[in-house]
Amino acid sequence: MKSIEGGFPSYAKFEPTAPACDYYDPDHFQKELDKIWFKTWLLAGREEEIPHSGDYKTVQIAHENFIVTRGSDGKVNSYYNVCRHRGSRLCTEESGHFNRGRIICPYHSWMYSGDTGELTKAPNISDEDEGFDKSEHSLVSIKTETWDGFIWINADPDAPSLAESFNLPESWSIYENYQMHRLKIGKTGTYNVKANWKILMDNAEECYHCGTIHPELSRATPPMQPRQWVDEEVPETKVIKHVGSMGLNSGFERVNVDGEAYRPVFPGLTEEEERKITYMHIFPHSYICMASDYVFIAAIFPVKADESVVKGYWLFDPDVMEKKDCYIEDAVEFWDVTCQEDWAACALAQEGNQSRAYKDGGTLTPIDWRVANFKKYVQSELEKED
Incomplete structure (x- = not known):
């Protein structure tokens, strides 16, 4: 891992968003289904x-x-x-x-x-x-x-195989210590969101909003600290994106609301991994958040042009789950409240996108560089010949 001060790479720039109609037009939505959703893993x-x-x-x-x-x-x-x-x-x-x-x-x-x-x-x-x-x-x-x-x-x-599409196992190698294959579901959640699926993924692609709408997340992992990015030699693909990690705030032992340790860390983690949360995004619709004692996953599914459903999964060590005094509500509460804050903001963005005042779209800042990359991914898939 390496640190990049400032929160965005040198090539990031100001650029326009996608047109507003891309977030509510039924015909465009159908094109996305045909070109993206039914063409990828x-x-x-x-x-x-x-x-x-x-x-x-x-x-x-x-x-x-x-x-x-x-x-x-x-x-x-x-x-x-x-x-x-x-x-x-x-x-x-x-x-x-x-x-x-x-x-x-x-x-x-x-x-x-x-x-x-x-x-x-x-x-x-x-x-x-x-x-x-x-x-x-x-x-x-x-x-x-x-x-x-x-x-x-x-x-x-x-479609090519999962291994080819995801560049497995190389692209996944830096997450091996989390041993996600052995983790068990402690909780699931379903969120209905009145917003286009891309607005939800746009939201996931940046933490520009974290200090504004996520006080719990910001206390645990301050968004303005230097972020740990993944070294360039670790392969990505068109859909596998390594988002890096954020360190725990001073006085916090875990990524939750109060910072208290309710469970031991996963066996096999390094000392560095114990003090951070690591993120991976998988285009077009999901992201994995790997804390030291749990993993949270969100998978976004389109319902209509202006509506989505999110499936949330909280994974824990099976040995911990078998204990009678097992406590997981700290992790569940943390991401449940964070998700609800996100989806409320996304619903507001959906309403604004449908305004005549926003018909030409808006502006992506350098801090929105991952949103810009996601926009380019969507555009490139839509431009492909059938």
Whole structure:
């Protein structure tokens, strides 16, 4: 790690934001879905959410819904949540269990294999019927991979592998000490935000606002201190971004509201890692916050052009979680209040973006350099040829 005084690199500059309509226009939103959301690897959750064969969860992205399920061989598979008969949604709950791994449509009882997505039974239709071949009516699958305990999905059948897209394992090497594959969920949260998904990611890309709206975060990790950036030799990709780390304030032992230590630090962390929180962003929609005794993850999903849902995960050491006197509310409270402060600010930005006075957009300052980089990422993906 190395320190950069001032909080932004030398190439940062003043430049315009994206046009305001990019944050509320339905046609532009649909283009983003087609060009970005259904073309890249997305964080679908944690493996422990579906620990057993037949367990499933669903992921909603705008009008699309996906089933993520664990097969009898332990492999995680994902499918569009759509019956091939008449288009009925198959799963109406956010999570559940398929008895014997069978996915059954609630409308006409067509039955599919959770292992392969193959149609195994269509009531009152004989295998001998001409003009009907069950092999041609399997569920539409999407690419699914796991890494470090996370589940990733990609709706693009021609997409490169997760390893290629994320430059694994090299890009992840500096986070190995956190052993995220063994951490367990202590708490989850869902936040409904009246703002475009890009506004939420723009907010995550800078700490210019931290001193204004985040008194709790600012007390724990003062935003104006020199930030620890990641050395240039640690590889990034188009979507993996190393945001660096922030040190704890004097008198604070942990990244929480009161600075008190309620749990031991993760085994294997260095002394330097024990005194900071490290951030990684994964375009287009998620970020991971690695403190010394917990990890917080936020995954943003678009609902409509002016509405988003955020899924939050708090991860802890499993040995700590097994203790009867385990206390995790300090970490939960800290990021819950920080998130709510963020989403309230994002909702205000959404309202302003829709004003005639802001139709040409605004200004990004040098401190907003990561927001500028995210803007360029979005623009470059939208400009790609189909």
